Structures are given as C-alpha cells and as structure tokens.
Amino acid sequence: EAGVTQFPSHSVIEKGQTVTLRCDPISGHDNLYWYRRVMGKEIKFLLHFVKESKQDESGMPNNRFLAERTGGTYSTLKVQPAELEDSGVYFCASSGSTGPNYGYTFGSGTRLTVV
Amino acid sequence: EDQVTQSPEALRLQEGESSSLNCSYTVSGLRGLFWYRQDPGKGPEFLFTLYSAGEEKEKERLKATLTKKESFLHITAPKPEDSATYLCAVQANSARQLTFGSGTQLTVLP
Known part of the structure; x- marks a missing residue:
C-alpha cells in the first residue's frame, strides 16, 4: 500500500510570493488532514476534509491559506501571499475510518521556508 | 482548550537502559490518545492508540x-535504532483532529 505522498519536499520562496503544496492520500481514504509545525512549536491542526468537503477549517491561520480537495482525491494547500511566519513543515495525513483502532498515516511533510 | 504536555523534552539513554516518557493531558472528553514516532525529515509514524484508563498496548520494546x-x-532495553522523537496526541470526543505535545527527543547510545 502506497503511503501519503507530499510534494515538494522542500520549498524556498520570497515573502509575497505564492506557493502550492500538494498531498496525495492513501487510496480510498476519505479523511484528509493538514497540519503544520512552525519552528520550536508543536504540530498544529489546520483543516480536515471528508472526501471533497471541508469538515473543519478552524485551524487555518488566516485567509492567505486556501485548501482544496478536487474530486475527493488529492489536496492542495495554497499560501498567497506568503509571509515570513508561514515558514515551517506542513504535514498531510489521511485515515479511512471514523471508528476505533485507526491511526492517521502522515506524509513526510513539505518544509517551507519564506525569506 | 485541549492541552498535551510531554516530558522530558530530551532523554539520553545507554543501550539497554530502560526508561519512561510521560504525556500529561487535559481534554474535554477523551476519544483517543495516540503515540507516534518521528524520525528526522520524516512524518510521524503511528505506534499506538489508547482509549480508556487502564488500557495498555505493547509493540516490541515499547x-x-x-x-x-x-x-x-x-521503553525496555532500548537499542540505538529506537532513537527518535516520540509524540503524544489526543483526540477529543467532539473533534476529529489531534492535539499534539511538543515531543520527547530520545537518543540511545551504543
């Protein structure tokens, strides 16, 4: 079974530019999550998709962040325009069940550096 | 607000020296507590989910x-390959997302 795939693995952009991160979840997983870890802080939730619908976007920091999930498959997270404080590692995770005994599977993350 | 506090922040052990990592939490109704392992440059790797007080789960030396x-x-009789950051997270009954602690960075010396 292929895991959760994220790309790019690294991105360095200038303040004010736009960056788009992509996540391919495990095939068949309806639930897709975005998290991020900024320097020195714990991993924090950004948003949750169920299929193509946004179930919870309470963790999105502001309206410069836009997430989409086309057709309930892959997801993109766009940051426009990027600010210095957006630097960090962005993780995507997927899960296939709402019941017990499941574990989220995380991707390796995208390290975003805004200079 | 749900909170997770992990201690110690870092732990160095000799190979074979058993120890414990702590995760203290406050949550408005616990749906599950998760343990993950994270290696440098990788995403968190799922280890366990615990659901109720008194529950225990084992996997190899963990x-x-x-x-x-x-x-x-x-961690019983750890080996150098157990070196990693161990993350604890909770999920509340009212939510699907996880609230993470800052992690414990474990180093096992040969």
Missing part, C-alpha cells in the same frame, strides 16, 4: 499505558 490524566511510554 509499552504504552493510560490513566485519566496521563500516559506513559515505557
């Missing part, structure tokens, strides 16, 4: 336990 206020990850 054993996770849960009380109403905290969880422990016991």
Whole structure:
C-alpha cells in the first residue's frame, strides 16, 4: 500500500510570493488532514476534509491559506501571499475510518521556508 | 482548550537502559490518545492508540499505558535504532483532529 505522498519536499520562496503544496492520500481514504509545525512549536491542526468537503477549517491561520480537495482525491494547500511566519513543515495525513483502532498515516511533510 | 504536555523534552539513554516518557493531558472528553514516532525529515509514524484508563498496548520494546490524566511510554532495553522523537496526541470526543505535545527527543547510545 502506497503511503501519503507530499510534494515538494522542500520549498524556498520570497515573502509575497505564492506557493502550492500538494498531498496525495492513501487510496480510498476519505479523511484528509493538514497540519503544520512552525519552528520550536508543536504540530498544529489546520483543516480536515471528508472526501471533497471541508469538515473543519478552524485551524487555518488566516485567509492567505486556501485548501482544496478536487474530486475527493488529492489536496492542495495554497499560501498567497506568503509571509515570513508561514515558514515551517506542513504535514498531510489521511485515515479511512471514523471508528476505533485507526491511526492517521502522515506524509513526510513539505518544509517551507519564506525569506 | 485541549492541552498535551510531554516530558522530558530530551532523554539520553545507554543501550539497554530502560526508561519512561510521560504525556500529561487535559481534554474535554477523551476519544483517543495516540503515540507516534518521528524520525528526522520524516512524518510521524503511528505506534499506538489508547482509549480508556487502564488500557495498555505493547509493540516490541515499547509499552504504552493510560490513566485519566496521563500516559506513559515505557521503553525496555532500548537499542540505538529506537532513537527518535516520540509524540503524544489526543483526540477529543467532539473533534476529529489531534492535539499534539511538543515531543520527547530520545537518543540511545551504543
């Protein structure tokens, strides 16, 4: 079974530019999550998709962040325009069940550096 | 607000020296407590889910336990390949997302 795939693995952009991160979840997983870890802080939730619908976007920091999930498959997270404080590692995770005994599977993350 | 506090922040052990990592939590109704392992440059790797006080789970040299206020990850006779950051996270009954602690960075010296 292929895991959760994220790309790019690294991105360095200038303040004010736009960056788009992509996540391919495990095939068949309806639930897709975005998290991020900024320097020195714990991993924090950004948003949750169920299929193509946004179930919870309470963790999105502001309206410069836009997430989409086309057709309930892959997801993109766009940051426009990027600010210095957006630097960090962005993780995507997927899960296939709402019941017990499941574990989220995380991707390796995208390290975003805004200079 | 749900909170997770992990201690110690860093731990260095000699190979074979057993120890425990602590995860203290406050949550408005616990749906599950998760332990993950994270290697440098990788995403968190799922280890265990615990659901109720008194529950225990084991995997190789790792054993996770849960009380109403905290969880422990016991590492028995660790090996250098156990070196990693161990993350604890909770999921509340009212939510699907996880709230993470800052992690414990474990180094096992040969």
